[in-house]
Amino acid sequence: MRLTxxxxxxxxxxxxxYYGSDDYLRRPAEGxxxxxxxxxxxxxxxxxxxxxxxxxHEAGCGQWLAVTRNTVTHAVLAVDLVAxxxxxxxxx
Amino acid sequence: xxxxxxxxxxxxxxxxxxxxxxxxxLVLEGITSVAVLPGxxxxxxxxxxxxxxxxxxxxxxxxxxELRLVWTGRDQAFLLNGALACExxxxxxxxxxxxxxxxxxxxxxxxxxRLYPLDLRAAAFPPGHAARAALGHMSSVLMRVEGGxxxxxxRSMARSAWTELEHAMQHLAARAGA
Numbered sequence: 232m233r234l235t236x237x238x239x240x241x242x243x244x245x246x247x248x249y250y251g252s253d254d255y256l257r258r259p260a261e262g263x264x265x266x267x268x269x270x271x272x273x274x275x276x277x278x279x280x281x282x283x284x285x286x287x288h289e290a291g292c293g294q295w296l297a298v299t300r301n302t303v304t305h306a307v308l309a310v311d312l313v314a315x316x317x318x319x320x321x322x323x
Numbered sequence: 324x325x326x327x328x329x330x331x332x333x334x335x336x337x338x339x340x341x342x343x344x345x346x347x348x349l350v351l352e353g354i355t356s357v358a359v360l361p362g363x364x365x366x367x368x369x370x371x372x373x374x375x376x377x378x379x380x381x382x383x384x385x386x387x388x389e390l391r392l393v394w395t396g397r398d399q400a401f402l403l404n405g406a407l408a409c410e411x412x413x414x415x416x417x418x419x420x421x422x423x424x425x426x427x428x429x430x431x432x433x434x435x436x437r438l439y440p441l442d443l444r445a446a447a448f449p450p451g452h453a454a455r456a457a458l459g460h461m462s463s464v465l466m467r468v469e470g471g472x473x474x475x476x477x478r479s480m481a482r483s484a485w486t487e488l489e490h491a492m493q494h495l496a497a498r499a500g501a
Contacts, residue, residue, distance in 0.1 A: 238381040238397060239455060243440045246457065290457035292381075292396045314397060318361070 232305070234298060237312050239291040246290035252276075253283040253297050256313065279303050285313065332422035332481040339489055342496025344428035346488055349473060352389070352404045354417040359398040366411025374405060384453045384466055393453045395464055401475070422481035426488065427471035430495060435472060437491040439465065443472075459487050 232244040252275050259267040276282075283299045295313040300306065331350045338347035359367050359378075367378060375387035379400055384393035390405040407414060426434060432443045438458050442448065443465075453466045461484055464475040476484040 240382065242456075246440070290462070291455045293455075294397055312397070 232307070234286065234296070234307060235310050236288050236291055236294070236296065237310060238294060239288065242288070242291060246288060247296075248287040248289045250285040250287060250295075253285055255285060256297070256317070281308070332478045333424070333485060336482070336485055339492070340428075341489070341492040342428075342430060342499055344426060344430050344434050344492050344495070346485065346492060347425050347427075349423040349425045351418070351421075351423050353402075353406065354421055354475075355402040355405070355407060356395070356413075356415045356417050357392070357400045357402055357407060357409075358413040358415070360412055363409075363411025364398075367409055370407060370409035370411065374407065379453070382453055383451055385451075391466075393464060393466055395455060401464065420478055421475045422478045422484070424474045424476070424481075424484060424488065425471060426474065430499075431471050434488065434491045434495055435465075437494070438487060441465075443467070458484055461487075 233241050234244060234247055235241045254271060254275065257271070259271050280303055281299065281301050283297055286296045286298050288294050288296060297311045297313055297316075298307060299309040299311075301308060331348060333348040336348060338345055340346075357367065357378075364378070371378060371392070374390060374392075376385040376390060376392045379385045379392055379394040381394055381397075384391055386392070391403040392400050392405075393403065395401050401417065432445070432448075435441075435443050439454075439456055441454060441456055448454075448467050450467050450469050453464060456463060456465055458465070458474060458476060461476050461480045463484070466473045466475075474484065474488075
């Protein structure tokens with residue numbers, strides 16, 4: 232498996248650290264109901280098909296990446312930087 | 324006040340050659356990390372103008388004479404052999420944190436192919452190209468220059484990098500029967 236880092240180009244999977252679902256990018260706001268925190272922390276889909284998860288380019292540029300891939304065909308559909316999106320969301 | 328003599332990271336390691344590939348230490352005159360602050364790119368570009376180098380694109384370096392600016396991450400570059408004053412970037416002195424190794428010779432790319440999972444052939448990685456990649460298991464900044472490669476590794480790993488590279492050179496030379 233190879234991932235195309237938007238900065239470094241195509242690299243081997245072993246350069247990356249797998250974190251988990253991109254649900255981690257959608258942290259509930261302060262005071263959100265317990266159910267929202269439950270979903271955020273524990274409840275994950277396990278789709279046969281397209282999924283989006285977080286990878287860290289540990290041996291390269293040190294960026295968090297959101298990888299869209301298909302769990303059935305193993306196709307990697309998109310690799311996006313997380314930082315610009317997070318910045319836009321107001322963490323300036 | 325007594326003037327202290329600085330020791331280079333690989334002091335005591337003399338240049339070695341195996342199979343036409345040479346490994347040596349390159350002593351740099353300072354390394355400064357240039358981390359562009361949000362909205363600071365214009366100020367950085369302006370400050371770089373008198374130095375004669377532009378901020379490098381990902382995977383590239385720019386240089387003028389001895390001075391070089393190499394891409395090391397998102398909105399970050401290392402300035403080698405130069406000084407910069409700029410409000411648009413967080414500047415930190417990294418001079419004592421890194422060691423620089425130089426690998427020269429026709430088969431230099433073949434030596435590195437044993438350690439880097441990258442396509443380093445001249446067509447894919449010509450002079451002016453740079454990469455953040457692991458040398459074995461060590462973080463490094465790899466640069467392709469005319470006639471060879473220059474590699475930045477953490478100073479604490481300088482000797483490990485030297486040993487790994489020399490082993491790869493020896494293995495390649497043994498294979499070639501040199």
